[in-house]
Amino acid sequence: MKMPKLKGFEFWRNTLRGACYVVAPMVDQSELAWRLLSRRHGAQLCYTPMLHAQVFVRDANYRKENLYCEVCPEDRPLIVQFCANDPEVFVQAALLAQDYCDAIDLNLGCPQMIAKRGHYGACLQEEWDLLQRMIMLANEKLSVPITCKIRVFPEIAKTVKYAQLLETAGCQLLTVHGRTKEQKGPLAGVASWEHIQAVRKAVNIPVFANGNIQYLSDVERCIQKTGAHGVMSAEGNLHNPALFEGRNPVVWEMAEEYLEIVQKYPCPLSYVRAHLFKLWHHTLQIHQQLRDELAKVKTLEGLVAVNKELKLHCQEEMANLKEEDKPKGGLPFSHWICQPYVRPGPKETCKENGTNGMEGSNRGKRALEDEDDGNSDSLSKNKQKKKLRNPNKTFDPSLKPKYAKCDQCGNPKGNKCVFNLCRGCCKKRAFRETADCPGHGLLFKTKYEKSLLWKSNQSNLPDIEMIAQKGEMKETRLLKEPIDGVA
Numbered sequence: 001m002k003m004p005k006l007k008g009f010e011f012w013r014n015t016l017r018g019a020c021y022v023v024a025p026m027v028d029q030s031e032l033a034w035r036l037l038s039r040r041h042g043a044q045l046c047y048t049p050m051l052h053a054q055v056f057v058r059d060a061n062y063r064k065e066n067l068y069c070e071v072c073p074e075d076r077p078l079i080v081q082f083c084a085n086d087p088e089v090f091v092q093a094a095l096l097a098q099d100y101c102d103a104i105d106l107n108l109g110c111p112q113m114i115a116k117r118g119h120y121g122a123c124l125q126e127e128w129d130l131l132q133r134m135i136m137l138a139n140e141k142l143s144v145p146i147t148c149k150i151r152v153f154p155e156i157a158k159t160v161k162y163a164q165l166l167e168t169a170g171c172q173l174l175t176v177h178g179r180t181k182e183q184k185g186p187l188a189g190v191a192s193w194e195h196i197q198a199v200r201k202a203v204n205i206p207v208f209a210n211g212n213i214q215y216l217s218d219v220e221r222c223i224q225k226t227g228a229h230g231v232m233s234a235e236g237n238l239h240n241p242a243l244f245e246g247r248n249p250v251v252w253e254m255a256e257e258y259l260e261i262v263q264k265y266p267c268p269l270s271y272v273r274a275h276l277f278k279l280w281h282h283t284l285q286i287h288q289q290l291r292d293e294l295a296k297v298k299t300l301e302g303l304v305a306v307n308k309e310l311k312l313h314c315q316e317e318m319a320n321l322k323e324e325d326k327p328k329g330g331l332p333f334s335h336w337i338c339q340p341y342v343r344p345g346p347k348e349t350c351k352e353n354g355t356n357g358m359e360g361s362n363r364g365k366r367a368l369e370d371e372d373d374g375n376s377d378s379l380s381k382n383k384q385k386k387k388l389r390n391p392n393k394t395f396d397p398s399l400k401p402k403y404a405k406c407d408q409c410g411n412p413k414g415n416k417c418v419f420n421l422c423r424g425c426c427k428k429r430a431f432r433e434t435a436d437c438p439g440h441g442l443l444f445k446t447k448y449e450k451s452l453l454w455k456s457n458q459s460n461l462p463d464i465e466m467i468a469q470k471g472e473m474k475e476t477r478l479l480k481e482p483i484d485g486v487a
Contacts, residue, residue: 005142005143005144005145006145007145007172008172008173008204008205008206009205009206011103011145011172011173011206012173012206012229015077015102015103015145016044016045016077016102016103016173017044017077018229019044019045019077019230020044020219020223020229020230020231021042021043021044021045021219021230021231021233021244022043022044022045022046022047022175022208022230022231022232022233023035023038023043023045023046023047023232023233023234023237024047024210024232024233024234024237025047025048025049025050025079025081025105025107025149026049026234026238027049027050028049028268028270028271028274029049029238029271029274029275030046030047030048030049031048031049031267031271032072032075032265032267033258033261033262033264033265033266033267033271033272034241034258034271034275035075035078036072036074036075036261036265037241037254037257037258037261038237038241038244039074039075040257041241041242041243041244041245041247041254042242042243042244042245042246043237043244044077044230044244045077045078045079045230046075046077046078046079047078047079047080047081047105048066048067048078048079048080048081048101049066049081050081050082050083050107050110051066051067051080051081051082051083051093051097052082052083052084052118053082053083053084053086053089053090053092053093053094054084054086054089054093056082056093056096056097057089057092057093057096063096063097067080067097067100067101068100071100072265076102077102077103078100078101078102079101079102079103079104079105079147080094080097080100080101080103080104080105081104081105081106081107081149082094082097082104082105082106082107083106083107083110083115083118083120083121084106084120084134085118085119085120085124085130086134087130087133087134087137087138088137090106090134090137090138091137091138091141091142094138094141094142094146095141095142098142098143098144101144102144103144103145103146103147103172103173104138104142104144104145104146104147105146105147105148105149105175106131106134106135106138106146106147106148106149107120107121107149108121108122108124108125108131108148108149108150108151109121109122109149109150109151109175109177110122111151111181111182111183111184112184122150122151122181123181125150125151125153125162125181128162128165131165131166131169132165132168132169135148135166135169135170135171136169136170138170139169139170139171139172140170145172145173146170146171146172147171147172147173147174147175148166148171148173148174148175149174149175149177149210150162150163150166150174150175150176150177151177151179151180151181152176152177152178152179152180152192152195152196153180154180156194156195156198159176159195159198159199160198160199160202163176163199163202163203164202164203167203167204167205171205172205172206173205173206173207173208174199174203174205174206174207174208175207175208175209175210175232176195176196176199176207176208176209176210176228177191177210177211178191178192178193178195178196178209178210178211178212179191179192179211185343186343186344188343190211190212191210191211191212192211193209193211193212193222193225193226196209196211196226196228197225197226197227200226200227200228201227206229206230207226207227207228207229208228208229208230208231208232209222209223209226209228209230209231209232210231210232210233210234213231213232213233213236213243214236214243214340215236215243215246215340216243216244216245216246217246218236219231219233219243219244235340235341235343236340238275238278238279239278239279239281239338239339239340239341240254240338240339240340241254241258241338242254242338248333248337248338248339249337249338250314250336250337250338251279251280251283251310251314251336251337251338252307252310252311252314252336254279254338255276255279255280255307255311256307256311258272258275258279259272259300259303259304259307262300263300269298269299269300269303272300272303273294273295273297273303276294276303276306276307277294278341279338280294280307280310281341282329282331282335282336282339282341283310283313283314283335283336284310285329285335286328286335287310287313290306290309290310290313293306293309294306314335314336317334317336318334318336321334379395383395404420406420406421406422406425407419407420407421407425408421408422408425409422409424409425411424411425414426414437414439414440415439416438416439416440417437417439417440418435418436418437418438418439419437423440426439426440426442427440427442430442430444430445431444434448
């Protein structure tokens with residue numbers, strides 16, 4: 001006898017075992033090895049990386065690499081996340097995955113450009129009819145519950161209405177990331193726990209909160225503030241897998257344990273490298289040569305060797321550390337301790353959010369005004385590499401060539417443009433006025449005239465054919481007359 005599908009709070013309490021500490025779905029980062037490491041250090045529920053539903057349906061190798069070959073009894077409870085924009089495709093993918101997990105999650109939170117181009121993730125948050133159809137069909141066809149991960153709208157009322165629509169459609173658990181789809185990268189800012197609190201009060205299904213989680217104390221504050229049933233961590237977990245234990249271990253403890261798990265449960269080398277870059281982030285700002293080595297090695301053994309070398313450097317620094325010495329770069333702990341990374345952003349954003357430690361964390365990505373003098377000491381790493389390849393290259397804005405500006409948008413104009421515009425503005429005007437601009441290779445007028453000429457020639461063709469046919473008939477009669485006479 002098959003067990004009935006649990007819903008809402010029953011699903012959360014029984015299947016998910018009342019999970020409060022959750023590792024987020026992260027593309028190429030929440031693979032099996034990392035999930036097992038996180039579970040060993042306090043995580044109670046994990047998500048797979050976001051999987052593309054359409055590829056999952058059509059590609060058996062993709063299914064094998066991303067889910068089927070990763071079956072592990074320790075890796076439960078587990079939720080598989082898909083991105084999709086077609087109800088049928090989403091359900092087909094979910095049916096292929098449902099026997100390997102405890103629930104299927106629909107990604108409605110990815111704000112990246114790839115999601116915009118693929119028309120999925122947070123880009124679907126305005127298409128309520130489509131989302132309703134996708135969730136209703138999945139809820140009807142699947143043997144496991146359907147969950148959703150969303151981002152908020154700027155307006156709390158609209159966010160609440162959105163969450164209620166998903167609940168009505170059949171969503172059994174909702175994760176709310178308290179940022180809008182525009183809040184990403186340097187503009188991420190602070191997540192709004194007020195939005196999450198409003199959603200929690202408005203729906204009758206479990207709610208997970210996501211955003212602003214750097215320490216275990218943040219988890220406790222978030223649950224107290226929002227009333228959420230669990231808290232999801234992404235960036236915080238990547239920099240400190242022991243976050244949910246309330247510990248800040250030395251980096252090599254986590255790195256070595258992760259590398260041991262990778263030996264047993266292999267994954268692409270790029271995943272391992274990315275994890276080591278996250279774990280060693282603060283140390284690599286100091287030991288730049290090892291950063292380059294970590295980027296270049298092409299084997300797991302090579303990554304293990306670089307990790308060991310980083311450990312030796314840090315242990316040597318620890319041995320020479322004096323009691324009065326403070327952590328470098330304004331960090332809360334010494335750089336060899338697992339700790340959050342505060343993503344640098346525009347100065348105005350930092351001031352408004354009142355975030356701490358930003359002065360130290362801006363070392364890696366310096367403000368543009370620091371680069372104005374072209375001094376190699378203040379250049380970004382990419383510009384320093386360019387300078388190494390070409391020592392004569394300069395980044396001094398005063399030495400850059402000056403370009404005449406487009407009359408409309410301010411971009412550099414075309415030197416031979418008949419309208420004194422950049423190509424984009426010129427194309428719009430030339431199209432609107434049916435004009436040519438040889439300087440930009442735009443020939444709307446010429447092509448239009450050619451099309452008119454071609455049409456006029458086409459309309460004359462029937463007359464020419466008639467004349468030709470009459471000529472042939474006359475010629476035939478002339479030929480027949482002498483033949484008849486001979487007969």
